[in-house]
Amino acid sequence: MFLGHFGLALAAKRAAPRASLGTTVFAAQFLDLLWPLLLLAGVERVRIVPGLMEASALDFEHYPVTHSLLMAAVWALLVAGIYYAVRRYRTGALVVGGLVLSHWLLDAPMHRPDLPLWPGSDVLVGGGLWHSLTATLFIEAGLLAAGAFVYTRTTRPLNRRGSWGLWAMIALLVVFFAGALFGPPPPDARTIAFSALALWLFVPWAAWIDRNRALVRTQHDQPAHGELARTGSIG
Numbered sequence: 642m643f644l645g646h647f648g649l650a651l652a653a654k655r656a657a658p659r660a661s662l663g664t665t666v667f668a669a670q671f672l673d674l675l676w677p678l679l680l681l682a683g684v685e686r687v688r689i690v691p692g693l694m695e696a697s698a699l700d701f702e703h704y705p706v707t708h709s710l711l712m713a714a715v716w717a718l719l720v721a722g723i724y725y726a727v728r729r730y731r732t733g734a735l736v737v738g739g740l741v742l743s744h745w746l747l748d749a750p751m752h753r754p755d756l757p758l759w760p761g762s763d764v765l766v767g768g769g770l771w772h773s774l775t776a777t778l779f780i781e782a783g784l785l786a787a788g789a790f791v792y793t794r795t796t797r798p799l800n801r802r803g804s805w806g807l808w809a810m811i812a813l814l815v816v817f818f819a820g821a822l823f824g825p826p827p828p829d830a831r832t833i834a835f836s837a838l839a840l841w842l843f844v845p846w847a848a849w850i851d852r853n854r855a856l857v858r859t860q861h862d863q864p865a866h867g868e869l870a871r872t873g874s875i876g
């Protein structure tokens with residue numbers, strides 16, 4: 642799963658309006674942000690097998706720290722705990738934790754059975770939807786579009802940066818996704834790790850977009866005590 646994680650991060654703004662989009666992107670992508678670091682450190686392993694599945698050539702040989710269910714839950718608690726300690730925003734912390742865990746839950750239907758329940762577990766989970774290019778395209782594009790729909794109804798641009806920044810980010814995500822899907826398979830695991838490191842850039846980018854947008858006031862959730870509707874927060 643790739644675009645779908647960003648879709649969920651965008652939609653999460655509705656559930657935790659005071660959390661920055663940078664934070665929700667970080668949380669939803671956390672396991673994949675950690676992964677290239679552990680690949681380069683030699684802790685986790687991936688192999689490229691051209692033609693393995695219609696939508697992915699990656700054979701995730703060893704994935705215990707970033708993509709086991711137990712560790713996903715541990716990371717979720719840790720990231721949510723740190724967020725709460727810094728921001729003191731309970732709803733935000735719950736949403737952040739949920740997003741970290743959601744990464745595993747969204748990956749599970751797409752992967753071949755290669756996601757362990759815990760490090761060293763023999764039980765490997767995966768629904769194998771990557772075997773179908775059509776299903777992959779529908780699910781990924783659908784989740785991103787739904788997330789963008791919710792985000793653009795929850796926030797409005799304060800200036801041109803707030804609108805063009807958002808659409809440029811979405812366009813670049815789609816280009817990344819299409820490149821991975823239709824381009825030649827990467828030559829080796831190091832190349833995968835370095836291109837995955839580039840995903841970190843979307844975190845400050847999303848935070849910057851969010852600073853240039855304001856929450857849309859609805860009758861449902863009027864800010865209390867005349868609090869400014871501007872999202873303001875960077876964290």
Ligand SMILES: [Zn+2]
Nearest residue numbers: 672673744748
């Ligand atoms: Zn993942």
